[in-house]
Amino acid sequence: xxxxxxxxxxxxxxxxxxxxxxxxxxxxxxxxxxxxxxxxxxxxxxxxxxxxxxxxxxxxxxxxxxxxxxxxxxxxxxxxxxxxxxxxxxxxxxxxxxxxxxxxxxxxxxxxxxxxxxxxxxxxxxxxxxxxxxxxxxxxxxxxxxxxxxxxxxxxxxxxxxxxxxxxxxxxxxxxxxxxxxxxxxxxxxxxxxxxxxxxxxxxxxxxxxxxxxxxxxxxxxxxxxxxxxxxxxxxxxxxxxxxxxxxxxxxxxxxxxxxxxxxxxxxxxxxxxxxxxxxxxxxxxxxxxxxxxxxxxxxxxxxxxxxxxxxxxxxxxxxxxxxxxxxxxxxxxxxxxxxxxxxxxxxxxxxxxxxxxxxxxxxxxxxxxxxxxxxxxxxxxxxxxxxxxxxxxxxxxxxxxxxxxxxxxxxxxxxxxxxx
Amino acid sequence: xxxxxxxxxxxxxxxxxxxxxxxxxxxxxxxxxxxxxxxxxxxxxxxxxxxxxxxxxxxxxxxxxxxxxxxxxxxxxxxxxxxxxxxxxxxxxxxxxxxxxxxxxxxxxxxxxxxxxxxxxxxxxxxxxxxxxxxxxxxxxxxxxxxxxxxxxxxxxxxxxxxxxxxxxxxxxxxxxxxxxxxxxxxxxxxxxxxxxxxxxxxxxxxxxxxxxxxxxxxxxxxxxxxxxxxxxxxxxxxxxxxxxxxxxxxxxxxxxxxxxxxxxxxxxxxxxxxxxxxxxxxxxxxxxxxxxxxxxxxxxxxxxxxxxxxxxxx
Numbered sequence: 001x002x003x004x005x006x007x008x009x010x011x012x013x014x015x016x017x018x019x020x021x022x023x024x025x026x027x028x029x030x031x032x033x034x035x036x037x038x039x040x041x042x043x044x045x046x047x048x049x050x051x052x053x054x055x056x057x058x059x060x061x062x063x064x065x066x067x068x069x070x071x072x073x074x075x076x077x078x079x080x081x082x083x084x085x086x087x088x089x090x091x092x093x094x095x096x097x098x099x100x101x102x103x104x105x106x107x108x109x110x111x112x113x114x115x116x117x118x119x120x121x122x123x124x125x126x127x128x129x130x131x132x133x134x135x136x137x138x139x140x141x142x143x144x145x146x147x148x149x150x151x152x153x154x155x156x157x158x159x160x161x162x163x164x165x166x167x168x169x170x171x172x173x174x175x176x177x178x179x180x181x182x183x184x185x186x187x188x189x190x191x192x193x194x195x196x197x198x199x200x201x202x203x204x205x206x207x208x209x210x211x212x213x214x215x216x217x218x219x220x221x222x223x224x225x226x227x228x229x230x231x232x233x234x235x236x237x238x239x240x241x242x243x244x245x246x247x248x249x250x251x252x253x254x255x256x257x258x259x260x261x262x263x264x265x266x267x268x269x270x271x272x273x274x275x276x277x278x279x280x281x282x283x284x285x286x287x288x289x290x291x292x293x294x295x296x297x298x299x300x301x302x303x304x305x306x307x308x309x310x311x312x313x314x315x316x317x318x319x320x321x322x323x324x325x326x327x328x329x330x331x332x333x334x335x336x337x338x339x340x341x342x343x344x345x346x347x348x349x350x351x352x353x354x355x356x357x358x359x360x361x362x363x364x365x366x367x368x369x370x371x372x373x374x375x376x377x378x379x380x381x382x383x384x385x386x387x388x389x390x391x392x393x394x395x396x397x398x399x400x401x402x403x404x405x406x407x408x409x410x411x412x413x414x415x416x417x418x419x420x421x
Numbered sequence: 422x423x424x425x426x427x428x429x430x431x432x433x434x435x436x437x438x439x440x441x442x443x444x445x446x447x448x449x450x451x452x453x454x455x456x457x458x459x460x461x462x463x464x465x466x467x468x469x470x471x472x473x474x475x476x477x478x479x480x481x482x483x484x485x486x487x488x489x490x491x492x493x494x495x496x497x498x499x500x501x502x503x504x505x506x507x508x509x510x511x512x513x514x515x516x517x518x519x520x521x522x523x524x525x526x527x528x529x530x531x532x533x534x535x536x537x538x539x540x541x542x543x544x545x546x547x548x549x550x551x552x553x554x555x556x557x558x559x560x561x562x563x564x565x566x567x568x569x570x571x572x573x574x575x576x577x578x579x580x581x582x583x584x585x586x587x588x589x590x591x592x593x594x595x596x597x598x599x600x601x602x603x604x605x606x607x608x609x610x611x612x613x614x615x616x617x618x619x620x621x622x623x624x625x626x627x628x629x630x631x632x633x634x635x636x637x638x639x640x641x642x643x644x645x646x647x648x649x650x651x652x653x654x655x656x657x658x659x660x661x662x663x664x665x666x667x668x669x670x671x672x673x674x675x676x677x678x679x680x681x682x683x684x685x686x687x688x689x690x691x692x693x694x695x696x697x698x699x700x701x702x703x704x705x706x707x708x709x710x711x712x713x714x715x716x717x718x719x720x721x722x723x724x725x726x727x728x729x730x731x732x733x734x735x736x
């Protein structure tokens with residue numbers, strides 16, 4: 001009988017809980033809710049956790065300015081454990097509670113699933129639509145073949161980042177080596193970098209082009225031997241995680257004269273893993289760095305990032321997060337409504353200044369943001385433009401190259417299907 | 422030639438690191454029949470212990486203390502965990518070590534955080550030992566070679582020349598008989614488990630700063646170590662040694678040789694073009710799948726010779 005009673009109690013508790021959940025939106029009707037889904041547990045939790053803290057910080061800033069239409073914003077996190085299926089559950093939760101926005105940053109496969117689900121949901125439920133704010137899923141297809149009226153991407157796509165990387169290569173570099181992970185993302189980096197090299201820098205010779213199995217290589221020394229033998233001056237890689245840090249560590253350890261151009265060396269864990277050996281050799285393509293503001297002499301932006309550092313003891317790396325919420329705020333005010341379709345129409349083509357005072361445009365054709373981008377050089381704190389270090393390592397990113405929003409504009413193949421409002 | 426010599430050195434260093442990890446595992450596996458899925462976690466703990474200890478007293482004491490800690494932990498796990506589960510058979514033991522691996526990973530994440538820790542090579546060893554064809558050979562890699570060679574020698578001498586070693590060997594092959602002769606087989610088990618854990622810890626100490634000390638390191642190193650153990654064969658330290666060096670060299674050289682199955686066929690006059698059926702598979706170059714070769718070899722080995730390279734028995 002004990003079991004039966006426990007079960008009854010459990011069912012009752014669940015029922016009660018569900019009741020509370022259902023009642024929640026009615027209670028907190030006065031905030032504008034933004035669902036955020038990313039891995040908050042598991043091996044990639046560090047990314048989700050760092051994102052969440054920075055978003056919350058940016059939202060607090062926007063709320064301190066009064067929010068929009070007299071209402072404050074509220075961030076509601078959902079763990080998706082890097083699984084598309086869990087992200088869809090988060091979407092269901094968000095739409096059940098009538099949230100006008102869902103935000104997701106990590107993983108283009110998850111983004112693709114979300115776009116499809118959001119499209120379907122919005123088609124079927126015209127009075128309960130939702131906007132998908134993409135804060136970091138960068139597959140180029142998402143704003144080309146897969147583009148959607150409900151999807152807004154607030155980070156440059158792979159092809160744009162590849163162009164930024166190629167533009168940052170110094171004139172003296174004439175021989176490069178490409179090494180990427182053997183899956184969708186690595187292959188698109190390989191393809192795009194090659195295309196822009198051919199287009200922008202015909203003087204550069206690709207002396208090696210390699211794909212490695214994702215996360216399987218334990219020792220990168222043989223690759224370094226091969227790169228050395230090829231005579232390459234620079235290594236261009238889209239690798240992330242251990243595939244990036246082990247590669248750079250092996251290269252630095254063997255003392256070969258090589259510079260490393262990466263997409264992800266600046267992300268959480270990168271600077272610590274690479275260590276002082278990478279100083280002056282490692283470059284990374286990034287949307288933001290704390291060291292940009294002092295370089296531009298922008299005191300306000302510097303104070304903004306400094307405040308974050310005081311609060312969380314790590315650096316503010318995602319300037320575009322603030323851009324997202326500023327766009328959301330401005331669109332709601334412009335639309336004078338929290339109806340997703342009106343917000344989306346207001347957001348299309350919107351042009352503003354970001355926290356650095358640089359131009360940002362949400363392109364109407366494909367909902368791809370055009371914003372300034374930077375290439376940072378890893379160096380010791382105090383040298384060059386490194387005023388603030390990363391991860392308390394005494395090393396940080398000197399924004400040596402700045403590419404303006406107007407220089408990252410690339411054609412799109414998007415055929416946007418706009419709903420009738 | 423230049424590439425060959427450097428690759429040989431690289432392969433040796435990597436192979437020896439594998440051996441350090443695999444030797445402990447193979448001892449445990451052969452003796453208790455348990456594939457200790459938490460073995461690589463002990464390797465990770467070794468690296469993290471060494472990092473924390475080296476913050477206070479420096480690298481050299483850590484080199485001794487961290488493996489000792491891992492050994493103690495191993496002894497504890499065997500005495501209070503595995504031994505209790507042992508009577509229920511192998512599957513519960515396997516599940517126990519699997520659970521343990523997950524718990525250790527979570528504990529490491531909660532204690533040291535999710536991002537890598539700055540565990541660095543000691544300054545005394547942070548210099549290029551010699552330059553070969555323009556590539557520096559770091560002193561630390563030579564140090565790793567030295568430590569692992571010393572370790573191999575110690576285990577080998579210990580197993581073949583000492584009394585306890587002989588008892589271990591007896592318990593490896595005939596546990597019941599060794600017990601009947603009055604040897605305390607459970608204690609031998611504990612000793613071996615602790616020693617295996619200490620070896621993994623040592624591998625962590627010297628591998629953690631050469632590579633990257635982060636919570637994912639156990640997961641990334643685990644599979645390849647199992648390959649080495651199964652490939653080398655149960656109950657054979659020599660087999661394990663050969664397998665480790667082989668895997669190290671295979672993975673290293675696979676990167677250097679830019680050939681594919683299509684090139685191999687071309688030697689026999691078969692030209693593979695995009696139109697050939699299965700051309701995508703045939704044209705995959707060796708470096709692209711190099712890291713997977715050990716797993717392919719493992720499957721072949723299990724099909725052709727289930728007892729492994731120098732294994733003494735099948736289970």
